[in-house]
Amino acid sequence: MVFPLDLASDYTPGVIPISTGFHALNTIGLVLALLIFTGALVSWRQPKMSSKATSARVLGFGVLWFAITVSPVSHVFFVAGVLLGERTLYLPTIGAVAILAWLLVSFVRRRRDVELAVFALVVVLMGWRSWTRTPTWFDDGAVFEALGADYPHSGRSQ
DSSP states (O other): OOOOSSOOSOOSTTTSOOOOSOOHHHHHHHHHHHHHHHHHHHHHTSOOOOSSSOOTHHHHHHHHHHHHHHGGGSSSSSOOSOSOOGGGGHHHHHHHHHHHHHHHHHHHHHOGGGHHHHHHHHHHHHHHHHHHHGGGGSSHHHHHHHHHHHOTTSTTTO
């Protein structure tokens, strides 16, 4: 809801550069993906969840759910036809929310005194992001005006 700070209403090839070769960014991404999957495997082997303890299994579930549901639209196995679209991230978001919920519950259980402050901060950041982004979607004219100002090289803005 807060990141990326630079939101675009168009994610076509003119806005997102398409990479066809293998280079340093791909290698970093591959290493990070392997580390994340290793962490998910380790967390999946943690004890079962109970009402009094936070189990890292939720973390493993979130990572695996995200990986499985994003794989058809990730362009890794085949070209999906849509470079990037919010509609392709509805199911993967469930995994991301599970990960964030586990992190938040773990943090709050360790630091009860900041529970309300963290909740308020999250709500304020989400509300601020929605408030600042809403005028962009007022009507078609506002969308294309914002697109032309932010991404003049986009095919849709032209």
